[in-house]
Amino acid sequence: MSVMVTKSWPVLVRPSTPTMPDRIKVSPFDKPVAFCAFSSFLVFDRAIHEPAEIIKRALSRALVHFRLMAGRVIVGDDDGELCIACTGEGVEFVAATANCALEDVKLFDPPFAAVLGDLAADYPEASCRVTDPLLLMQVTEFSCGAFVLGVTWNHVVADGTGIALLLRAMGELARGRAQPSVSPVSCAEHLLPDLPPLVAAIEQTMVGHLEPQDYSYLDFTLPMSTIDRIRAELSDELGAPCTVFEAATAVLWQCRSRAIMPDDDPGTLAPLIFTADARRHVGAADGYYSNCVITQAITPSPTIREVADGDIKDVVKLVRSGKEQIPATFAGKEQAEGVPGVDALFGYNLLFVTSWRNLGFEATDFGGGTPARVMGHVGPKSVPACVACLPYRDKDGANILSRFVKEEHAGAFLAELAKFM
Structure with missing residues (x-):
C-alpha cells in the first residue's frame, strides 16, 4: 500500500518557564560540526495515549534544563566567532499521522530509506542556517498506536550522547519525575581544550x-x-x-x-x-x-x-x-x-x-x-x-x-x- 504521512503545521515549543538569556561561546569541539544536520529515529511499537502531546509537553519542560537547545546560533560580525544565544525561541515541533500501521511501513525490513524522509522534520536546505532552530522534532503516530520520534539537530548544539540525554530526560519528565535523573551540563558550564x-x-x-x-x-x-x-x-x-x-x-x-x-x-x-x-x-x-x-x-x-x-x-x-x-x-x-x-x-x-x-x-x-x-x-x-x-x-x-x-x-x-x- 502507499504510505501517506500527514504533517501538522510546525509550532515552536519553548521552555515551560523562562530561562536566563545569555550568549554562550561554543567550544572547539562544536565548531567543526556547526551547521551540519543529523537525524535519529526512535521507533516505539507500544502505544501511549496522545504521544505527540505527551512528548511536546515533556520537551517544553526539558528545555528548561537544556537551555542551549532552545536558542539560536549567532556569528560575530567582526571576528566570525560562533556563539549560541539562549533566547528561548524554542524547538520546531511537528505532529504527524500515517495512514497505516507500523508494520506496513516495513521499518524493520530493508529497504526503508525512502520512508525515513517522511518521519522527520528537516531543514529547508538539508543544512542548518543561522536563523533555524537548533532542534527539530516530529512525532508520527500510526493507525495501530505505534509511533516514531524523529529528531533532527544542528550538530553545533550537541552530539549523539547529548541528544540521548535530552530524550531520556524528556521520558523521565513525561513519566512524572520532577527533575532529570542526570543534571545536564553544557559548554556554558564546562570549558573544553582545543582539539588536537x-x-x-x-x-x-x-x-x-x-x-x-x-x-x-x-x-x-x-x-x-x-x-x-x-x-x-x-x-x-x-x-x-x-x-x-x-x-x-x-x-x-x-x-x-x-x-x-x-x-x-x-x-x-x-x-x-x-x-x-x-x-x-x-x-x-x-x-x-x-x-x-x-x-x-x-x-x-x-x-x-x-x-x-x-x-x-x-x-x-x-x-x-x-x-x-x-x-x-x-x-x-x-x-x-x-x-x-x-x-x-x-x-x-x-x-x-x-x-x-x-x-x-x-x-x-x-x-x-x-x-x-x-x-x-x-x-x-x-x-x-x-x-x-x-x-x-x-x-x-x-x-x-x-x-x-x-x-x-x-x-x-x-x-x-x-x-x-
Whole structure:
C-alpha cells in the first residue's frame, strides 16, 4: 500500500518557564560540526495515549534544563566567532499521522530509506542556517498506536550522547519525575581544550568532502555469535577483552576492502576513521551534552590488501591500535610519521564508522516502554560511512545502517559479509 504521512503545521515549543538569556561561546569541539544536520529515529511499537502531546509537553519542560537547545546560533560580525544565544525561541515541533500501521511501513525490513524522509522534520536546505532552530522534532503516530520520534539537530548544539540525554530526560519528565535523573551540563558550564591539530584537520576536511554520493543504502545485523567467535579467537592477545565495536568494525572494514579492492592497485591505502567519545580524556562532567566527540584516524593507514587479506584478528588489532592512540593525541604526542596528507584520506577507499552503542537512546521511555529500534540516518551528502551498533530490541548483534559502497560493489560486500555469519 502507499504510505501517506500527514504533517501538522510546525509550532515552536519553548521552555515551560523562562530561562536566563545569555550568549554562550561554543567550544572547539562544536565548531567543526556547526551547521551540519543529523537525524535519529526512535521507533516505539507500544502505544501511549496522545504521544505527540505527551512528548511536546515533556520537551517544553526539558528545555528548561537544556537551555542551549532552545536558542539560536549567532556569528560575530567582526571576528566570525560562533556563539549560541539562549533566547528561548524554542524547538520546531511537528505532529504527524500515517495512514497505516507500523508494520506496513516495513521499518524493520530493508529497504526503508525512502520512508525515513517522511518521519522527520528537516531543514529547508538539508543544512542548518543561522536563523533555524537548533532542534527539530516530529512525532508520527500510526493507525495501530505505534509511533516514531524523529529528531533532527544542528550538530553545533550537541552530539549523539547529548541528544540521548535530552530524550531520556524528556521520558523521565513525561513519566512524572520532577527533575532529570542526570543534571545536564553544557559548554556554558564546562570549558573544553582545543582539539588536537590532527583531529581538527581531519574534521575540517571531512566536512568539506560532504558531497552527494550514489551509494547503496544497506541495513544489516552482524550476529552476536559472529562477534563472540572473533572475541574468543583473540582471547588474551589484546591485553583486554575485544569489544563489540572493535569486532564489528573489523568485519566491516575487511568485507568492504575485499569488495572494492582494485585489481590493478592493491597497494592503495584503506583509511579507517571512527568517532570516539572524548569525555573522559578531557574531564567532562557527567551529563555533558555539548559536543565531546573526536574523529580518530588509524595511523599509519594500512593498504587495502593488508586489510582484505589479513587475518581478522590482525584487523581487530588495527582498530584497537587506533583507540590506543587517543590518549597520546590529547597529550600532544600525535604520531605524524606515516600519516598522508589529510586530503589523501578522503576518497572512496575511506571507511568512516560512528558507533551508537551505549549512547543512551535505548533508555528513552515516554510511558509505554523503550524503543524497539533506533536508527541514524546517513544522508546522501556523505563520505563512505555507516552508523554501527544501533539499539535494536529484537536483533541479537550489531545492527548497522550504511552508505559506504557503490551499487556495483553492494553484492560483493554482502557476499563477503555472509562468510562471517
